Amino acid sequence: DTEVTQTPKHLVMGMTNKKSLKCEQHMGHRAMYWYKQKAKKPPELMFVYSYEKLSINESVPSRFSPECPNSSLLNLHLHALQPEDSALYLCASSHLGEGNGYTFGSGTRLTVV
């Protein structure tokens, strides 16, 4: 299995809703990442987990709450989002160690109304 699977593929939510994005990989990767990508822009790093522990939080607003329940799963919990949070949310994973490229999922297209 060489894939990162993200669900759902599309999500529309209101500003008062609570929703979660899910990411799963079975490649034995011990580093997992959340990126946010706006239209026609590069991906921007949000969070990095290594060995299921949060290693990097790029000053992301608290309305985004990551969770890594085990080595294969990564969640992103969403609450009270703003319309400007609408974007493609990409999950990626990699082996730990230097110079390892990432395997990306196809992303969740999030629209906040």
Place this chain on the structure above:
Amino acid sequence: AQSVTQLDSQVPVFEEAPVELRCNYSSSVSVYLFWYVQYPNQGLQLLLKYLSGSTLVKGINGFEAEFNKSQTSFHLRKPSVHISDTAEYFCAVSETGGFKTIFGAGTRLFVKA
């Protein structure tokens, strides 16, 4: 801190012609360099990476890139492009010993028949 500059936002080219997508980076420490491709409505896929050693790196889909330390460049090339190569291409850099990968703004390659 490191940064990545992709010198062309769009590159139109005819099918079967050669192409070069330019990338320059800046860092005060040693780095690893990557090229990723993103097809519409998909995540990113690793094309190739430079860690050390030979400065010419071959990747998937017939792409190759050359690392030039003196010019701090990592340009991507393909001798003959296909319609299916139409996509967004991102150059990326990560510092040795670091977790973060920083992406350039992207170059849209448009292959015309």
